[in-house]
Structures are given as C-alpha cells and as structure tokens.
Amino acid sequence: MKAVSPLLLLLAACSSLRVSADFDGGSVGRWEAERSDLLRCAVAGQADKDGRNRQASWYYFQVDGAHRGRLEIVMENLVGEYDYKPGSIAIRGDTPPLVSYDRRTWTHVKEVRFDEAAKTLRVIVEPEKSTFWIAHIEPYTGARLDALLGRVRAHPDLKIETIGRTVEGRDLRLLTVANRNLPDAGKPTVWLMARQHAWETGTSFVAEGFLLYLLSNEGSDLRQRARWKILPMMDPDGVARGGVRFNRNGFDVNRNWDTCAPDDPRMPEIAAAKKALLAEKVDLFLTLHNQETGGWLSGSEAHPQIAARFFDLLNRETSCFLPEGKPRPVGAKPAPGRATVYQWLTLERKAPAFLLEQGIAFDGKLRRLPVSADRIAFGRELARAMGRLALE
Numbered sequence: 001m002k003a004v005s006p007l008l009l010l011l012a013a014c015s016s017l018r019v020s021a022d023f024d025g026g027s028v029g030r031w032e033a034e035r036s037d038l039l040r041c042a043v044a045g046q047a048d049k050d051g052r053n054r055q056a057s058w059y060y061f062q063v064d065g066a067h068r069g070r071l072e073i074v075m076e077n078l079v080g081e082y083d084y085k086p087g088s089i090a091i092r093g094d095t096p097p098l099v100s101y102d103r104r105t106w107t108h109v110k111e112v113r114f115d116e117a118a119k120t121l122r123v124i125v126e127p128e129k130s131t132f133w134i135a136h137i138e139p140y141t142g143a144r145l146d147a148l149l150g151r152v153r154a155h156p157d158l159k160i161e162t163i164g165r166t167v168e169g170r171d172l173r174l175l176t177v178a179n180r181n182l183p184d185a186g187k188p189t190v191w192l193m194a195r196q197h198a199w200e201t202g203t204s205f206v207a208e209g210f211l212l213y214l215l216s217n218e219g220s221d222l223r224q225r226a227r228w229k230i231l232p233m234m235d236p237d238g239v240a241r242g243g244v245r246f247n248r249n250g251f252d253v254n255r256n257w258d259t260c261a262p263d264d265p266r267m268p269e270i271a272a273a274k275k276a277l278l279a280e281k282v283d284l285f286l287t288l289h290n291q292e293t294g295g296w297l298s299g300s301e302a303h304p305q306i307a308a309r310f311f312d313l314l315n316r317e318t319s320c321f322l323p324e325g326k327p328r329p330v331g332a333k334p335a336p337g338r339a340t341v342y343q344w345l346t347l348e349r350k351a352p353a354f355l356l357e358q359g360i361a362f363d364g365k366l367r368r369l370p371v372s373a374d375r376i377a378f379g380r381e382l383a384r385a386m387g388r389l390a391l392e
Contacts, residue, residue, distance in 0.1 A: 016065030027242025028061035042077035049250025056080040057090040058199035060135040066127040075121040140204035164272025167248035170236040177228040188283035188390040196254040198238030203288035209379020257344035285353040299327035303352040318381035
C-alpha cells in the first residue's frame with residue numbers, strides 16, 4: 001500500500017467504512033478507507049510451498065458502514081505468477097465482481113475499470129444497504145455442499161462416502177449414483193471431479209446441477225445404465241479459508257498426481273482421490289475448471305476419437321462455450337511433479353480422461369457474463385452428454 005497524507009488519514013478516521021473476511025470462503029488483504037466513498041483493498045492471493053506461483057484470483061469480503069451514493073473500491077496487488085511465469089493478472093475489467101446484500105442473490109457490478117499502468121481494478125458500487133458482500137465470482141461454500149447433500153442423502157440410489165481427510169481434517173467425499181436394484185456388472189463407470197482449485201466456484205455449481213439431474217426422475221435411465229462417481233470438492237480447506245489454488249501445505253491439487261504417494265501426508269486430497277480412482281473402473285473421466293477467458297476441452301493422445309466426439313456433444317448439445325473449435329492439442333509429457341489428474345489417468349491407465357475449462361468473462365454462447373444458474377443448467381446438460389458418450 002502506498003503512503004497516504006495526514007489529511008487522508010483524518011478523513012479515513014471519520015469514515016464508517018469497515019472491511020472483513022472472517023467467514024466461510026472470505027479473503028481480503030490489507031485495506032484502508034481513504035474517504036467515506038473510497039476503499040482500497042488488496043487481493044490476498046496465495047503462493048505455493050516454495051513461495052512461487054502466487055495466484056491473485058480470489059477475493060470475497062464484507063463491507064460495513066457504506067453510505068448511499070457512489071462508493072469506489074480500488075482492488076490492488078493483482079499481479080501474480082502462473083506456472084513459474086511472472087506477471088499474470090487474473091482480475092481485470094472483463095471479470096467484474098458480484099455484489100450481494102444477503103449472500104444468496106448476487107449481481108454483477110456494472111461499472112469497473114482496469115488501470116493498466118497502476119495494475120489496479122476500480123469498482124464503482126452504489127450500495128443499496130450499509131452492509132454488503134463483494135466477490136470475484138459467486139461463492140460456493142462447504143456449507144452449501146453440506147446442505148445439498150443433506151437434502152438428497154435419503155435418495156435410494158445415492159451413496160455418500162468419506163474417502164479421506166484434508167490437511168486440516170475435513171472430509172473428502174465421494175458420491176456414487178446408480179440404481180441399487182440393478183447389478184453393476186457391465187455398466188460403464190463415469191467420473192466427475194470438481195473444485196480442485198478453491199477459487200473456481202463455477203465447478204461446484206456445475207457439479208450440483210449434474211448430481212441433481214442424475215437423482216431426478218429424468219435421470220433415472222442414466223442411473224440404470226451407468227455408475228456415476230462424483231468428487232464434489234477436492235480442496236475443502238481452501239474453500240473454507242478463501243484459498244486460491246494450493247492445499248494447506250502449498251501443493252497444487254491439480255499437479256503432483258504423478259509423484260503423490262498413496263499415503264502422502266503433504267497432499268492427502270490427491271492421495272485419497274488416487275486410491276479411489278485406482279480401486280474402480282474409469283470408463284470416462286472429466287475434471288472441471290474455471291479460467292478468466294473462454295473455455296476449452298483437452299484432447300487425448302490415447303483416445304482422440306472420444307475427445308472429438310465429446311467436444312462435438314458439448315459444442316452442439318450444451319450451453320458450454322468452446323471458442324477454440326476443437327479439443328486442445330495434447331502437449332508434451334509433463335515434468336515430474338507437474339502432472340494433472342487427467343494426464344496421470346491417461347499415462348497410467350490409458351483412460352479416456354479430460355479437463356474442461358469454462359471462462360468467467362463474457363460468454364459467446366450466452367451473450368453475457370455467466371452466473372451460477374447457468375452453471376447449474378450446464379451441469380444437467382453435461383450429465384446427459386457424458387451419459388450419451390459413455391453409453392454409445
């Protein structure tokens with residue numbers, strides 16, 4: 001933070017504005033109220049175990065004492081590092097935050113401006129109430145997942161297991177959906193993984209829609225003909241504390257899949273999921289992610305025809321925006337300790353495993369910024385598309 005003049009300090013002392021993030025998923029760095037209509041808030045970010053790859057892709061905080069009228073919030077400390085390449089900036093003008101007055105209904109801020117020289121994002125809010133919440137994208141907390149599972153727990157075709165615990169002792173859940181009155185023999189086993197990176201909340205909304213569709217009357221045919229495995233939240237610790245990309249020990253939950261041992265205490269989230277995957281068939285696997293720009297689907301060196309068919313189904317029969325026009329080409333073999341889950345599954349088991357990125361900025365299919373309802377709707381579409389692909 002830059003120094004402020006004595007006059008500004010006096011004005012700040014007179015301001016009633018306060019900022020806090022002491023709640024589920026909350027995150028903010030240093031902040032100061034320069035005036036009653038001007039806040040400066042740094043993005044806390046998160047670096048890995050070596051202090052590298054700082055990710056500044058998440059903020060979620062509460063503002064109290066706001067007055068009616070124009071309030072300017074200047075978001076700072078936005079420059080990070082991605083895959084050891086310094087200078088990445090995830091928070092820009094095309095990714096405006098959302099505001100809520102009850103943490104249930106969220107609305108995109110309409111007036112934002114990215115300052116290229118200062119590397120700051122200026123957000124203009126006209127508060128409807130003295131207290132509001134602001135977030136990079138719509139939050140999806142562990143409490144919401146608990147509430148969802150509480151609503152569906154009694155469904156006869158749903159099994160909920162705890163397959164391990166995180167660094168901080170939170171449950172790692174595996175959901176299995178299949179018709180309990182029919183034998184599993186001969187059925188394909190289809191996997192969905194969400195929330196490897198805590199900030200990527202859109203993946204949780206997709207997984208919610210996916211699960212609810214499978215458990216609905218409309219999804220009964222898919223329950224009869226296939227077994228469905230869902231890993232709904234791979235980094236509950238990060239979700240709870242407002243993390244970004246790394247587990248509590250600083251390990252990326254979508255790297256290290258080639259080097260993580262079955263009982264590795266440094267990354268128990270990966271270890272538990274690897275055990276579950278190795279104990280079952282993997283006839284089709286998808287891990288969900290978010291990024292700032294348009295989405296893409298990974299290709300597959302082992303299964304190029306399945307990749308092409310999957311891309312076609314997503315592009316033609318769902319609302320998923322995939323501007324690249326085809327699956328992304330397979331890259332070079334990852335360096336040791338850098339393999340993602342779908343790369344590990346491909347290399348170790350020759351499984352048809354894929355990664356899907358969905359952008360959080362303007363969506364070319366929706367013709368607007370995506371919201372949680374769009375992700376939930378896509379989850380239903382995704383279940384149908386993956387069912388069709390697995391059963392063909």
